[in-house]
Amino acid sequence: MAISEETIGLARKLALKNAIDYGSAKEGAIISKVLARHPELKPYMGELSQAVKAVVSEINLMDRKVLESEYSRYAGEFESLEREKAEKSSRHRFGIEGAEKGKLVTRFPPEPSGYMHIGHAKPLFIEDELRRAYDGKLFLYFDDTNPDNEKQEFVDAFIEDLKWLGLSFDREYYASDNLEMLYGYALEAIKRKGAYVCTCGGEEIKKGRLSGIACRHKSQQVSENEGLWKKMLEGSFGDGEAILRWNGEMKAANTSMRDPTLFRIKHAVHYRQGEKYFVWPNYDFCTPVIDSVNGITDVIRSKEYEMRDELHLAILDLLGLRKPRITSISRLEIANNVTSKRKIRSMIADGLITGWDDPRLVTIRALRRRGITAQAIREFALSSGMGKSESTAEMESLLSMNRKLIDATAKRLFFIEDPMEMDVSNTGGVTVSMKLYPGSGNDYRNYTVKGELFINAMDGKVLHKGDTVRLKDAFDVEVYDVGKRVTAGYKGDNPGKLSRIQWITRDDAVKCELLIIGNLLKGEEFDRESIKRISGYAEGYSSGLRRGDIVQFEKLGYFRLDDKEKMAFISL
Ligand SMILES: [Zn+2]
Structure with a gap:
């Protein structure tokens, strides 16, 4: 299918806007915007991408003045679109039917078995919004009852990331500090005929749950269960030899109700409790009980847990504990990326990525x-509201929200990818001051132009003897000679009309490496081209940058200095 003229026209308008907003148009951004309006083009990605590529390279070669004049023809159209978008996003109200001011208590419940990622951010920020809206409370609850997986390192990392995200909590507590209390509730559940001890093998239990057939232990007397439970706590059973099960309905349509495990035996060193305990509650028992006793009124969680709501509420009913309101929301997933700890660990082990903060990942530390x-x-996590309809978000939309926020403070600098010498010795020293940021402001970088410059070979190769060209933001030069290098000399200062080229002073040029970050995955597979490297030179001002500084290299986009020693920048 050929891409229609109309679509190309749309891509052109979008590219113009993109270039006006960010200095240069980005192919990926334009493609996702076109697809948002024309999802029917998804099967024709190859053709679309080719068409957009052509449009983008044309736009990126345009002089700013021309760009602005063409853009102004469509400005009205874009403004109304922006307005529509703003109205739409302000429609997200964070509220819960029946919640009352001053009475809402919610919690963020991470398991410290990996690093925080973008998926955690959605419920977290919704909880924070609800706390604000209802003048309520937000607790931090570490769900840490899997001794094999959890580490203090992850607790510390969560706390650090949450602090960096600007979150504070009204309280912080740990599931594993509450085991004695949970054992008490377990005994209560046994007494109320809501739980029994089962010593069947794992396979047998699985089969029974699948086929809806009860095992012989289900009919044990309460006193028998009490005795076996006591033995579990005393250590008479080894790992996996006995479990405490929910006494539910083996034929229930909701398979979560078919006598799931409530407690299991696991001898291991727990990062917080040491070897003190070896009978561990499962999430299904632990979390509802701990939420209830800590006064949680509202639980916000992604909808894949919905099947378990019935069990959680039944446990609380049995124990006579107050039930929270549960609000299910859709999960936040990023296209062509992973949040699975197992998959990330194996990519690290295989040397495909450098660690949990590899810039291709969506862990909070990578972002x-x-x-x-x-x-x-925060804006990205909240942008889909509290609805339940699933959607996969594009990394590009997070990046584009971010660009709007950093634009005003990103320093504009020149970068020469493929250097060609331009000798301007005749000029004999002209001092130029160039703005560091667009718009108003008094921050400048200053250079004395004499001797040799670097310009992009692409710009240099099209020059001819006698041409007059403008060194961007500086002055005009006349070309005396073009060969392997260009010789030129000062030709006045007439901003506006001439074509303009980027330049840097050769003596203080800084060798740099730019890492262009792409999607981690292509389809289901790791994309071996997910990082592209560009070597080149940045202007002398760059030598004073510090790690973490954000710049915009003209025509290339935004970058953050990641490694000062190597002068390596990561694309944004
Ligand atoms: Zn059994």
Whole structure:
């Protein structure tokens, strides 16, 4: 299918706007915007991408003045679109039917078995919005009853990331500090005929749950269960030899109700409790009980847990504990990326990525390293509201929210990718002051132009003897000679009309490496081209940059200085 003229026209308008907003148009951004309006083009990605590529390269070669004049023809159209978008996003109200001011208590319940990622951010920020809206409370609850997986390192990392995201909590507590209390509730559940001890093998239990057939232990007397439970706690059973099960309905349509495990035996060193305990509650028992006793009124969680709501509420009913309101929301997933700990661990082990903060990942530390602000993560996480309809978000939309936030403070600098010498010795020293930021402001970088410059070979090769060209933001030069290098000399200062080329002074040029970050995955597979490297030279001002500084290299986009020693920048 050929891409229609109309679509190309749309891509052109979008590219113009993109270039006006960010200095240069980005192919990926334009493609996702076109697809948002024309999802029917998804099967024709190859053709679309080719068409957009052509449009983008044309736009990126345009002089700013021409760009602005063409853009102004469509400005009205874009303004009304922006207005529509703003109205739409302000429609997200964070509220819960029946919640009352001053009475809402909610919690963020991470398991410290990995690093925080973008998926955690959605419920977290919704909870924070609800706390604000209802003048309520937000607790931090570490769900840490899997001794094999959890580490203090992850607790510390969560706390650090949450602090960086600007979150504070009214209380912080740990599931594993409450085991004695949970054992008490377990005994109560046994006494009320809501739980029994089962010593069947794992396979047998699985089969029974699948086929809806009860095992012989289900009919044990309460006293028998009490005795066996006591033995479990005393250590008479080894790992996996006995479990405490919910006494539910083996034929229930909701399979979560078919006598699931409530407690299991596991001898291991727990990062917080040491070897003190070896009978561990499962999530299904632990979380509802701990929520209830801590006064949680509202639980916000992604909808894949919905099947378990019935069990959680039944446990609380049995124990006579107060039930929270549960609000299910859709999960936040990023296209062509992963949040699965197992998959990330194996990619690290295989040397495909460098660690949990690899800039291609969507862990909070990776996003932070990449230069995504906490504010952008918040806006992005909240942008889909509290609805339940699933959608996969594009990384590009987070990046674009971020660009709007960093634009005003990103220093504009020149970068020469493929250097060609331009000798301007005749000029004999002209001092130029160039703005560091667009718009108003008094911050400048200053150079004395004499001797040799670097310009892009692409610009240099099209020059001819006698041409007059403008060194961007500086002055005009006349070309005396073009060969392997260009010789030129000062030709006045007439901003506006001439074609303008980027330049840097050769003596203080800084060798740099730019890492262009793409999607981690292509389809289901790791994309071996997910990082592209560009070597080149940045202007002398760059030598004073510090790690973490964000710049915009003209025509290339935004970058964050990641490694000062290597002068390596990561694309934003
Ligand atoms: Zn059994």
